Amino acid sequence: MLRLTCPVCGATGEETEFHAGGEAHLKRFGPGSTDEDFRDYLFQRQNPRGVHFERWRHQYGCGKWFHVARCTQTLEVFGSYTAQTSTVPDHIQSAIKARRPDWEPAQ
Amino acid sequence: MFEPRTALQGAHFSGDITVTDAGLVGMIAIRGSLTDPALCAAVAEVTGHPVPATRKMSGDATDGLAWMSADELMLFCAYGDAPTVAARLVDALGDVHSMVSVLSDARAVIRLHGDVVREVLAKGAPVDLAPDQFAQGDIRRSRLGQVAVAFWMTGADSAELVCFRSVAGFVFEWLSTASQSGSAVGYFATPRR
Ligand SMILES: [Zn+2]
Numbered sequence: 001m002l003r004l005t006c007p008v009c010g011a012t013g014e015e016t017e018f019h020a021g022g023e024a025h026l027k028r029f030g031p032g033s034t035d036e037d038f039r040d041y042l043f044q045r046q047n048p049r050g051v052h053f054e055r056w057r058h059q060y061g062c063g064k065w066f067h068v069a070r071c072t073q074t075l076e077v078f079g080s081y082t083a084q085t086s087t088v089p090d091h092i093q094s095a096i097k098a099r100r101p102d103w104e105p106a107q
Numbered sequence: 108m109f110e111p112r113t114a115l116q117g118a119h120f121s122g123d124i125t126v127t128d129a130g131l132v133g134m135i136a137i138r139g140s141l142t143d144p145a146l147c148a149a150v151a152e153v154t155g156h157p158v159p160a161t162r163k164m165s166g167d168a169t170d171g172l173a174w175m176s177a178d179e180l181m182l183f184c185a186y187g188d189a190p191t192v193a194a195r196l197v198d199a200l201g202d203v204h205s206m207v208s209v210l211s212d213a214r215a216v217i218r219l220h221g222d223v224v225r226e227v228l229a230k231g232a233p234v235d236l237a238p239d240q241f242a243q244g245d246i247r248r249s250r251l252g253q254v255a256v257a258f259w260m261t262g263a264d265s266a267e268l269v270c271f272r273s274v275a276g277f278v279f280e281w282l283s284t285a286s287q288s289g290s291a292v293g294y295f296a297t298p299r300r
Contacts, residue, residue: 008176008177009161009162009176009177010161010162011162011247011248011249012235013233013234013249014233016233016250017233017249017250059255060248060249060250060255061176061247061248061249062175062176062177062248063176064176064177
């Protein structure tokens with residue numbers, strides 16, 4: 001079971017109060033992009049064992065989207081943060097580093 | 108003209124707690140930026156309630172103003188007053204970017220009363236209902252069973268709950284089932300040995 005805290009309203013609940021929105025920080029490839037880039041944008045996803053970034057929505061609560069950094073192996077949640085960013089904030093990176101010293105942010 | 112009726116038509120259940128249709132309740136959704144001082148001033152002036160902080164509520168379903176999200180409030184008032192109160196809100200808000208809509212007939216309000224009211228809610232909502240974590244003045248939007256609800260305490264042994272009208276029957280039956288006589292868990296209300 002995952003226990004998530006919504007950074008918008010501060011409520012903590014288990015995962016059934018939320019809705020998973022898939023991998024976070026995707027770069028959109030739209031009109032004018034190559035077929036390969038568009039295909040990868042639509043279909044290719046990371047599926048790591050370990051540190052992962054996801055979009056979640058506070059479905060039954062305030063209704064807002066946000067980001068979560070968590071471990072897919074242990075379900076440990078490193079932190080949740082605003083949806084209004086395309087990069088992982090420093091304080092989340094630090095929280096991950098504290099628990100997973102070997103982890104390096106993807107480029 | 109039609110005659111207003113609630114989804115539950117006065118339903119009442121009595122078990123470990125009582126579950127009761129609250130009857131016709133005026134409900135007005137107010138959307139806009141809750142950090143906008145102009146919006147807060149206009150809402151406070153018309154409703155008589157200060158704009159509540161995150162996950163807080165002023166008053167109750169008889170006369171209350173509830174936080175719903177970072178950009179949404181719910182005003183509770185007398186059913187018959189809702190249209191005029193909404194019109195006054197629209198006037199007071201003026202050019203403030205906002206939306207006011209009367210939702211009285213789109214929602215249902217249920218009153219819960221009894222010693223184990225916290226336990227009954229805790230059976231279906233992923234919410235910490237310990238008295239020091241969820242007190243009068245707090246509101247929580249969450250789920251009960253499989254559907255969206257919002258609830259708040261109105262006293263030590265009473266709570267109110269609002270849900271979509273379309274699921275009112277389900278929620279009523281869910282609460283009745285979860286409070287069948289003899290089904291109390293004894294976690295919050297009964298002293299543990
Ligand atoms: Zn939230």
